[in-house]
Amino acid sequence: MSKCLKFRHGRGLALLCALLGMLCDTGTGQIRYSVREELDKGSFVGNISKDLGLEPRELAQRGVRIVSRGRTQLFSLNPRSGSLVTAGRVDREELCAQSARCLVKFNILIEDKLKIFEVEVDIKDINDNAPSFPTEELEIKIGELTVPGTRFPLKTAFDPDVGTNSLQNYKLSPTDYFSLVVNTGSDGAKYPELVLERSLDREKKEVHQLDLTASDGGDPVRSGTLCIQVIVLDANDNPPVFTQPEYHVSVLENVPVGTRLITVNATDPDEGFNAQVSYILDKMPGKIAQIFQLNSATGDLSTLKSLDYEEAMSYEIKLEAQDGPGLFSRAKILVTVLDVNDNAPEVTITSLTGSVPEEAATGTEIALINVHDRDSGQNGQVSVSVLGNLPFNLEKSVGQYYRLVTAGSLDREQVPQYNISLRATDGGSPPLSTETRITLHVTDINDNPPTFTHASYSAYIPENNPRGASIFSVTAQDPDSEDNALITYSLTDDTIQGVSLSSYISINSNTGVLYALRSFDYEQFREIPLLVTASDSGNPPLSTNISLNLFVVDQNDNAPEILYPALPTDGSTGVELAPRSAEPGYLVTKVVAIDKDSGQNAWLSYRLLKASEPGLFMVGLHTGEVRTARALVDRDVLKQSLVVSVQDHGQPPLSATVTLTIAVADSIPDVLADLGNIKTPADPEDSDLTLYLVVAVAVVSCIFLAFVIMILVLRLRRWHMSRMLHSTGDRGMPGSHFVGVDRMQAFLQTYSHEVSLTADSRKSHIIFPQPNYADTLISQESCDKSEPLLVSQDLLETKGDLKLFEP
Structure with missing residues (x-):
């Protein structure tokens, strides 16, 4: 019995020693391979039997197998060759998205020795993907008033390859109106922008067709094309603008599916349909589009699947805000998945100055800020920064205190108030941050003079204006505030024809309204230059001068003045002669008049108001020429009386009249003969009349x-x-005179009759030949005759003394 116990006890010790030996022989190692993606199933990866120190036939005997934890098996063992081969087609982009290096790790177990080996396979990228755009066509609508140099973001292409096989360049088809600018972001991504080089004209060309080509750097080169259709519009020239170009959100990895993470907001300054903003997720690598969804109407970003910190600690989501016509802008949402760090920094404003003068020097202190994070270690290390491009800096003070100071000069007229956003970020992974806003008012100093909207002004006032009438109003603007923007107006004193300007015009110092103190006369002066001064009420005051030309507008306040025939001083009427042989249209005389007004008020027309023999004479409407309307006959009386009216075209019109006396006779003896043919009465009672x-x-x-x-x-x-x-060499005397009236010339023509004198021993008489005209060529026969006697204006006036022509 004891022997059996001893034997059993010995066998147990032997088994224990064998087991301990096997455990001591168990070890771990790391085996590395690299293989290109997209290889066929069964492609060679590495000689695993050699690297394990085994023969190929021993792999199955010793229970060598691949151990993985729930992942899809990408590789398998070939027991015949002892090689590690692919279990299917390996897609690097599906495994690692755009990571610079793609490593697949798994373990190989040797069961008989309980040994575990770690295998790491580096999946090499090949150029198996061409750059592609999210859409095949892009429609951009640009207002025709858009200034050259304006940039328009374009859709970005996506190439899931990495390195040189990824997207490298963009190229735009040749065009005279647009060019392409490619910007590189901080992450190395390339963003194309369309630049307007020339002004667009919708009436010339409404649509521009462009091709944007994205190419990678692989061999061979792969490319994708985006067809761009630029539609020229008249209005919508403002794309939506996000409230910030980059949104940050941190979320715990255990948040429920459907949780709203952040709401983005973009505003469009246009109105109506042009301001209707919709939000779109840009095409992104990997499975981001399967994890997040964006509400196109509200801009809410929420989760579609559970987040896993071990799979991804952060996500970069690219989105677009597009208005109704199609203009869009981009922004980013950085989603950080938190594992442990769940306390954001705290920012406390210890001291704050609410306002600062715009003349404050650089380095002026505005606020004292304290930052604190309840976390510890790296998660509690907080850094503070000023958001945006603002003229402020943060300077480190004692401990966790920072001083907010000015970094440059301030201008209240450009920015009267600053909303300063401070961001405090801890050192956790991923980091948490807190933003605080400080409102700072910039107080004004008098550093801007008043300015007028125009370089000069022109005003018009009709003559004969009432005293105190308002003429014109000038307005100046001052971008300063309070007393520095309080403007007073004044006129620079001057003289007009020796009289002070202040007696003609005054200005309201508060409103800038000019008033007429006198009634102006266009015939006296037509233009008054003024110099208006606008001064503010600052200390010291600033002022600006502006010139104003006041033009007096003519009114019809002068009646026509008749120059010919001149009114006799003795009360008699001048006489014009018309031969009985005169044909129809014969020029008897001409009425000449002027008007001191100008323009339409000085346009004159002539009319025949009254005639002793209607139908015998006519008057030219615009010339004033008195001509015979028909041939003279014997029954026409000797003396004809005409009343001619001269009227201007003013509103209302003014007129003047003149009475012409015309004697119908071929010569003065004929006149006397006509008078001598009067028969003497046979009645003795008429003897006195004969006498x-x-x-x-x-x-x-x-x-x-x-x-x-x-x-x-x-x-x-x-x-x-x-x-x-x-x-003196002169050939003749001019037969016409010009009278200037308001830059217009009224033609005054002197009409004279040639008088020839013949005499013999018994009688003498005067012959009146046909009249000449200043605008008619004289025949050669008349030039050969002896020079006739010209009856001057004085002689015509003496005819008024003759009573022979009275009936």
Whole structure:
């Protein structure tokens, strides 16, 4: 019995020693291989039997197998060759997305020796994916008023390969209107932007077709193309803008599915359909699109699947905000999956200055800030930064205190108030952060003078204006505030025709309204230059001058003035002669008038108001020429009286009249003969009348004799003057005069009758030949005749003294 016990006890010790020996021989090692992706099933990876120190036939005998923890088996053992081969096609992009290095780890167990070996296979990338865009076509709508140089973000291409096999370059098809700029982000990603090089004109070309090509650096090169259709619009020139270009959100890995992580917000300054913003997830690598969803209407980002800290600690989500017509902008959402660090830093404003003058020097202290994190170690190390491109800096003070100071000069007119956002971030992995806002007001100093909207002004006022009438109003703007922006207006004193300007015009110092203190006369002066000064109420005050030209507008306040025929000073009426042989259209005389007004107020028209013989004479509407309307007959009376009206075109029109007396006769003797043919009555009771007629004829004869003598004297005088003119080289005298009225010329033509004198031993008489016109060529025959005697204006005036032509 004891022997049996001893034997059993010995066998137990032997088994224990064998087991301990086997455990002592158990060891671990690491075997590394590398293989290209996309190899066929069964492709050689590595000689596992050699690396394990075994023969290929021993693999099955010793129970060599691959041990994995729930993963899909990517590799298998070939017991015949003793090699590690692929169990299927290996897709590197599916395993590791865009990680720079893709390692697949698993263990190999040798069961008989209980040995575990760690195998690490590096999956090498090949250029098996071409860059691709999220859509095949992109429509961009650009307003035709968009200034050259404006940039428009384009869709980015995605290439799941890595290294040189990934996306390397973008290229735009040739065009005269656009160019391509490729920006590189901090993560090395390339973002194409379309740059407008020339102004667009929708009326010339409404649609521009472009091709954007994305290419990688593989061999051979692979590429993808995005067709861009640029539609030229008249309005929508503002894409949506996110409230911040990059959103950060931290979330515990055990949050329930469907949890809203963050709400992004983009605003569009346009209105209506152009301001309707929708949110779209950009195409992303891996399975991000299967984990997160974005509400296109609200911008809420929520989870679709459970998060796993061991699989991914953070996600970078690219999204777009697109308005109705199609303009869009990009932003990022960085989702950080937290494992342990669950306390965000705390920021306390210990001291704060609510306002600072705009002249404050660089380094002026604004606030004292204390930061604290309840975590410890690296998770409790907090750093603080100022968000945005603001002229402020943070300087380290004592312990966890920071001083917020100015980093440059401030300008209240550009930014009157700053909303300073401070971000405190701890050193955890992933980090947590807290943002705090500080409102800072910039107080004003008087550093801007008043400015007018125009470089100069022009104002118009009709003449004969009432006193105190408002003329014009000037307005200046001052970007300063309070008293520094309180503006007063004044006029620089000057003189107008020796009189102070202040007696003509005044200005309201508060409103800038100009008033007329007098009634202006266009015929006196037409333009008044003014200099208006706008001054603020700062200390010291600043001012600006502006020129203002005041133009006086003409009104119809002057009636036409008749120059010819001139009104006699003795009350008599001038006489014009019309021969009985005159044909229709014969020019008898011309009425000449002027108007001191200008423009339409000085346009004159002539009309025949009254005639002793209607239908015998007519007056030119615009020339004032009096002509015969028909041929003269014997029954026409000797003396004709015409009343001519001259009227301007003002509103209301003004007019003047003149009375013309026209004697119908071929010569003065004919006039006398007509008077002498008056039959004497046979009745003795009419003897007194006969006596009166004889006395009248005698008186007329005396006057006629004096008239002839006067003509001779004038003839001699003219002959003498012509001799003097010939000696100076002059050929003749001008027959017309010009009278200037308001830059217009009224043509005054002197009409004269040629008078020839013949005499014999028994009688003398005067012959009135056909009249000449200043604008009519003289025939050669008239040039060969002896120079006739011209009846001057003085002689015409003397005809008013003749009573021979009274009926």
